[in-house]
Structure formats: C-alpha cells, structure tokens
Amino acid sequence: MSEATGKVGVRCSVNGEEQRLQVYPMARLLDVLREELHLTGTKEGCGEGECGACSVLIDGVLVNSCLVPVLQIEGAEIKTIEGIATDEQLHAVQEAFIACGGAQCGICTPGMVIAAVNLLERVPEPDEAAIRNGLAGNLCRCTGYIKIFEAVVRACQLNGEKA
C-alpha cells in the first residue's frame, strides 16, 4: 500500500486541541498518539487490551487505545494523560498518587490515573468494591494495588476539600 493511496483524513480533538490527521485507517490509536502526535505518556504494555497501560478517554469513555483503529475516532474527543493536569495544577488523582505512593515504576501510572479519573467522574465517592472494579482493567506489577486504592480514596477527599 503506497503512502499516497493508503491514508485517510481523520478529524478529532485531542486534549482540547483540534487535530486533522492523515493516517492509515487501521492504525492503532495508541500508535497515532505516540508517533504522530508525540504524546508518549500513553504506554503500550501488552497490545491486546489486557493491561490498560494505553488507557485513554474517548468522549469520556475509558478505552484501551491499542484496540482502537484510528478511523473510529472521527469527530471524537480524546483525552490522554497529557490532558489531565491543567498547566501547573495537577489533578487531585495525580496529587493523591504522589502522596500515597500510587506510582512506583510509573509505566502503568498514566493508564491507572486515567482509569481513576474516569471512575471518579462516574462515581464521585466509590466504595472499595467500586474502586477495585473500576481499576480491574489496569494491571500494576509494582504496588500490589493497595497504595493505588489509598490514592483514589485520598483523591475523593481532596475533591471534597476543594468543593
């Protein structure tokens, strides 16, 4: 397939910025984010939708970007880890991850933060079972998850204090 004939135009918004992409239609969203847009915060862990390291939000829905052909995001709003903090201000989830030790090696962290942000958007005060279920699609090999659960609870408190 030559470059001239194979690529298609895709319009979407990524972290609030309008993007017009010329891409192969079946390219993985993960690769487009990392290689075309240089948003390398989204990580590849397994490439088959098991580990969640590549989690992003598409129109507010948590998805594994390694399983999404880029053609599917026409007109969608994408949010990646790079769009979670605003300027210098970290999101409560990010602050809580630092305070509670929720990040160790950091490779699952972007996906885990996205999943936690999404969980708190859906369920502002999740109980333990909801936290566990909300994060069950994101694998972490370092923490044993305990400090990540603590971070989610802490983020709720931080949100409460700000409200």
Next chain:
Amino acid sequence: MTDTLVGKPVPRKEGRRKVTGQSRYIDDMSFPDMLYGATVRSPAPRGRIRNISFTDDSIPWGEFTIVTARDVPGANYVALILNDQPYLAGEFVNHPEEPILLLAHRDKYLLEKARRSVRVEVEPLPALFSLDDSLNKKEIIWGEDNVFKTFHVEKGNVDEVWAKADVVIVEGEYRTGAQEQLYIENNGAIAIANAQEGVTVWGSMQCPYYVHKALLKLFNLPDEKVRVIQMETGGGFGGKEEYPSMIAGHAALLAWKSGKPVKIIYDRAEDMSATTKRHPSLTKHRTAVTRDGKLLGMEIDFVVDGGAYATLSSVVLSRGTIHAAGPYNCPNVRIRSRAVATNVPPHGAFRGFGAPQSIFALERHLNKVAATLGLSAEEFRRRNFIREGETTATGQVIREKVDLGKLLDRAFELTDYHAKLERFAAGNVVSRKKKGIGFATFMHGAGFTGSGEKYLESVVGLEATAEGRVRVLAASTEIGQGTNTVFSQIAAETLGIDYELIEVSQPDTAHVPNSGPTVASRTSMIVGKLVESAALALKQTLVGHSLLSEEYTQEDFRKACAQYIEEHGPLKTFSKYQAPPGIEWDDEKYRGDAYGAFAWAVYVAEVTVDPLTYETRVDDFVAVQEVGRVIHPVLAAGQIEGGVAQAIGYALYEQVVWQDGRMINNQMTNYIMPTAADIPPIRVFFAEQPYAYGPKGAKGIGELPMDGPAPAILNAIENATALSINYIPLLPESLMQEMEVEHV
C-alpha cells in the same frame, strides 16, 4: 533544614513526572533516520543450523540490514559468569527462542513481515525439557553431566542423627514452577555504534555496568568507547538484570553494521517467551527431630532448572541454598544443591533469587514435621527459632537481636490467628466453602552473598554545585522501588540540607561510578551506606578547608560549596565499599557469614477455598517484618505490598505452560497475574531494629516479601481443606484434581 528526613514519607523524587506521563522510557525516545530491529529465533529446541534462506520475493531484502554470528566484531558471548551464551547462534541452537539472525529496517511493519519469512533449517538433536530428565542424564546437553553448578553446605554431622534412638524422621518433596517477572514495560534498547565513536546504548535496565561489560567483549572495545545509559525503567524484578545485555548487544550489532541508530522493543509475546523467568525447582527434605520437637538434623537436596545456558543460575542457586534451612537452629545440616541444564530459554533473576523456591519447600515441610510430631505448626517453630548467638546452616553466628517469637506474637495478634483457627475448624464442618489460616516464618539476607560485596568494590560519588545543590552519582537504578528518593533522603539528612536540594544523576556509565548492580536487596543497605559516607566526606572536605564549621545552616553550606569551587574547582567526593568488621566467608567450604544482615519476617494468610469452583481466594494478608530502620514508610510498605501481590500470583495464578521448551501462554490473556479485583487487604507492619552498618540503620527489603506468601497460602489451604499440596502454582484445575482424588 531538617534532620528528620529519614523515616518520613517525602514525595517520590520523580513522582510528578510519572503521574503526568512526562517520564521518558526507552520506547518514548527516537532518533531521526532510526531503524527498527527484530530477532529471528530458532525453530527448534536443540540442533544444528543447516541453512538460512530468504524466500519471500515480495520483500525488498536489499533494504534490510542483516546480522548473523559471522558479523560479530568481538567475542560472540554475553559476558556474565561462564560466558557460554552466544549473542547469535552460529552452528548449534540450544533452546527454541535462541537468537540466530537480526534484521533492521526503517519500516517496522515490513520488518515484522520479513522476520516471519526468514526460514531457518535446523537438524534436530534430542532435547531435555525438565529438570528430572536433566538430572537423570537422559541426554547430555551441557558439559559432562548437565550440571552448571553444585553447592555443598555442611554443619555438624548429619549422618549420625538418623540412627539415634527416639528420633522421628520426616521426608518430603516440593516443587515450584517458573514465573514471569511481567514488568509492564517490555525490554527495549536503542543503540548508536560505529568504529570512530564506539557504542552507545540507551535502555530499560537494572544494571548499566553489566551491559557495559558485555558490550566491551562483544565489540572488543576499550572502556571509554562504550557508554550505557539507563532510561526510566518500567519495572524489573530481576527480569532486567541480565537480559538487557542481550537486547542492547543486538541493537548495537545492527547499528554497527547499518551505521544508523537502531531501536529494538520487544512486544509482550516476545518478551514473555524469550526473556528470563524464575527457575523452576525441586527440593527434597529429610529431617530428624526429637520427640519433644527439637530439630536435630536436616538433609536438603535442592535443584533448580537453569535452562539452556549458565547465565546467573549459579548465583540464584547459591541464595536458594543458603536460605534452604531457614531461620531455625539445627545442629546438623547438609544441603546439596545443583543447577541443571534444559533446552528452555535460560532462567534468570527474579525477586528473591532462589530463596522463594527453597523457602516454599521448607515452610511447607516444617508443617508436615510438626503434624507428624502432633505439635502445632506454631509450637514446633517456636521451639526451633534461631536466636542471637546461634548459628545458621553456613555457621554464621547471628549477632542481631532477632526475636521471631515476638514477631509471631504480633502477627497472630493482628490476625486473631488462634481464634480464627477455632472458628474456621467449627465453621468448615457445616459450610460449603472452607476457610483456613496459615503462616510462614523466614529470613532474607541482604546484599551480595559471601565475599560478593568485597569483589564488587562499589563506588558512589557526590558532587556539589556552587548553588549548594548536591548530585548523587551512582549506577544504581530507579526501577520503581524508590532509589532516587531513598538516596536523596540519606544524602540530605547526612548533609543537613533540604531534600529538594538533592538530585540523583541518570545512570550513565560515562558519568557515574560503578555502584554495582541493582539487585539482591542491596541498593538501600549497601549503596545507601556509600551515599551516606560520601556525604560525610563532602562535609568533612568543607570543614577541613575551614569553609564550614561543625554547626552550620543551609546558607553556610551553599557559601562553603561556592567558595570551595571557586578556589579548588569541582567539589566531588567518592566512597568505596568496605566490609563491616567481623564478616568472614569461605568460598571453598561455603561456610561463614553469608550476609551482612538478614531481614526477619512472619507472614499470615487467610483463605477461602470453594470446593465447587476450586477457586482459592486470599481474604486477608498480614506481613510483619524486621528490616532495620525504615527509611521511607510509604515506599517500604509499597515494596512489601507489591512483593506479596507478586507472590500471591506465584502461589495461585501464574503458570507458565511449556511445549517443547517454549512458553505457549506468552500473553497477558492466558498468563494471569493478580488484578485490583483479586488482591486481599495487605497489612504491613515493621518492627524496627537499627542495623549498625546500614545507612541510618536500614537493612535490605526488596526481595523479602517474595519469600513468605506462597508457603503461608499453601499452609492456609491445608488448614482449610486438610489437603497437603506441595507444589505451586496451585491453579483451580490442579486443586480440582487434588479434591477429586480425595473423594474417590
């Protein structure tokens, strides 16, 4: 300015970068004009390479860089211990993932198509896939007897105990399976290499100087022509101790031949099948005890499956051997151990490094011994715990004030152990699901074994700037465990300056001294101590030049640094490892002080077994340990929790399925690690007893939590079901078989 940084949960140094996605891992880096590299592996577990052909004419082979064993500029082996593993197989292959040929191209999709179309013909030779077949010499595949390494530990005279009157003899056999480290970031490297500039490699790794040493030999270059730089590393657990030397070498070979930067990143399937895993093991115990429950003699035969090449197996075997008799006082001990060859990819380092295998065997076996005597698992251990002044299997006199009985009290109080034993026993009579509680008591030696630290001669440097900032120069890597943070705490507290003023250099062999590998629970205890002494030396330099008095403020320190630099140039101090006094080790007899210090622990697991689904759920987990002074409570607890979770996987979830020497479930879909939904509450408690020769009193911690959970869980399953199961992993399908046999 503060003097109480140690013991405080200061923010992780690189925390902000990690939670915002700004940290740079190897796959986040690229160069213009960069090629991608791929590895063509053996189609057979063992045999002679007959032919390599490039059959698919639709592939523009002329555009590819192709490297085989013939292209190796220096020595074609991965320099480590025995140097028996080639970078690229030339004539023979010894396992089914053995690299034979490397390809590079700028288009990674075309590259993958090309990789699949290379045809390698191998004339097969008989292969061995189990340690049993290797031990039985069904075929000789390595050396004269398939044995990479043997150890023999002898204490007292165990031959005399068996015939004594009134002695009870208990035997048992225990097996553990392979385990994949499963760091979430796969192995990867980028290389630039040419004859003028030498070789530079960036990668995900634990031990930059291991890679450096291997590349020196591979390219036959002098020290200064090889440079290795660690990128942010997404987990290691031992899996990035030795393998990065292989992938870095491959990237560098392709870069050398193509003249372009080359990146190799494994996908998950290749990483799982081709890189190292935990050694499978078989342990046989024969134990003599008096009728009143005192250990009299232990004879232990410990075997690990090393895979096709020697790699680190001898060292893994060593640690497993030394830990095989546990924290118990026994006058007569014989341990014989062997690492044997099979035609599977070489097994390697994984958190615990042989100890989880031999400790699993011992802690299951001691429950059997206790039951045979009619004693509780608890009472039997209490009668045999090692105490200050007593000796381990290698004859090491314990000089720490160890009190395992007290740790056990604490763990039982926290778990309500005794009440639960009774409650579960009563409940299990009427309930379909069976509940159980079990524990393990164990120790883990920190630092390199025996004389290892002396040979390493690790060095750490500290450099101060005119602004009064201080940079730690060490090759010890941050792989998630908190190296940057712990080193900064130690340096800041020793210098009496703010934590924010300390920075830890990116490990780069062109700029940092060799502080040794990031392994063996040695980074905080051994290297941290060097950070402390280099900081003291820095302070003394300023005091010695009359630029600083003994009492000073942070501003005084800044001025002193500025003045020193103006007058004398760069302000750097270095500290080199010195063994604590009284450490003696005999490599020949394998006797003496195996480790500078041990961490001591009691872990308790509570489980529910469902006899309908055969699922085992860990409901609660308590980890009580004495690890010296805790430098960072959150990081330390994080190490324990992560290790326990990994060990729960080892016990109940993670099974490597082999077919003719190849891992066939090399996906996260069918090799199952615990998720957020599977992990019980993990409750971590530290008893702190400062260790005189650790930085601020700290001992090693990282590997300890891998040792205890598996036997504690199997002991709990025995308590729940009365099934004595002596192997891991114990998946539901295995438990089904065990339970059905029961019912027949």
